[in-house]
Amino acid sequence: MRLEFNVLWVEDQQDQVIAQKERISTLLRKEGFRFQVQFANSVEQASSFLSDDVYGDHIDLVLMDYDLGTGKRGDEGLEIVRQEFPYKDIVFYSGQRTADLAQMVSDKHVQGVFVCHRPELPDTVHGVFENLVRKVLDIDHARGIVMGATSDIDNVIVGLLQKRFDDSHGEEQAALLSEIPKRLDQKKKAFGENLETILQAQHPNDLLSHHSVFTSDDRLRLLGKLLKITGKDTEKLKSFTDYRENVVPKRNDLAHVTVKVEGFSRKLIDRKGIEFTSEQMNALRLKLLEFQEKLSEL
DSSP, X not given: OOSEEEEEEEOSOGGGGXXXXXXXXXXXXXXXXXXXXXXXXXXXXXXXXXXXXXXXXXXXXXXXXXXXXTSOOHHHHHHHHXXXXXXXXXXXXXXXXXXXXXXXXXXXXXXXXXXXXXGGHHHHHHXXXXXXXXXTOSHHHHHHHXXXXXXXXXXXXXXXXXXXXXXXXHHHHHHHHHHHHHHHHHHHHHHHHHHHHHHTOSSGGGGTTOOOSSOHHHHHHHHHHHHHHHTSSGGGHHHHHHHHHHTHHHHXXXXXXXXXXXXXXXXXXXXXXXXXXXXXXXXXXXXXHHHHHHHHHO
């Protein structure tokens, strides 16, 4: 599971659904997911997207308008979608209140279709979304989403470091390289202090907070230094601090939680004995979304 919820939207008059699109995006973002849309103007174009692995394998939901102009109607498109993906959910809608969408679906014998009229689209899509993600948003899977997203962020930071370094001039590169031994000196000092603490350990639990050299946090700090040195995108540095202080510690806690089983219930308990709740997971996903977007701007 990822932070994006991908929708193939079959609609020939996309300007007519701008309000619905924005409302759906707002509803899903509150759940900690990014709403991503690939529009298709016709059933034929939608079919080409469905058969393309780049799109088809990653489509979470299909929205199908009934009246698609001069091409095939949406009820015909339902059959094509179902042939390509036997179990993918579809929302079939129309701007015409007189259209008997449920009867059309019944006549086509297509299962897994939700029907509504255009103004009701946001609520219907949100309801389908909740049913889909509820299966993967139990506490263990939510943990995996956070761990996977932060791993993706770490990879983006490495790529940005490489690209921004290559794009900078000699003096800027030298200035950045000089930051590496400074950081290692800091870590050497911290390591020495940690070593003293470790040597005084009275229990294995005393070792859990000590980690290895030049971590993902170091790479993030180095990227921040490069932005300062080059004077580019320095306004993003506040988001770096927010990520380091408010996201990374929670992510690290998630890596070391204990799963507490009570009947069919599973809870994640951190090293301080505090439970990670679904609300905290939601807030953490939102933070990850925001930071991913800041990185994409770079």
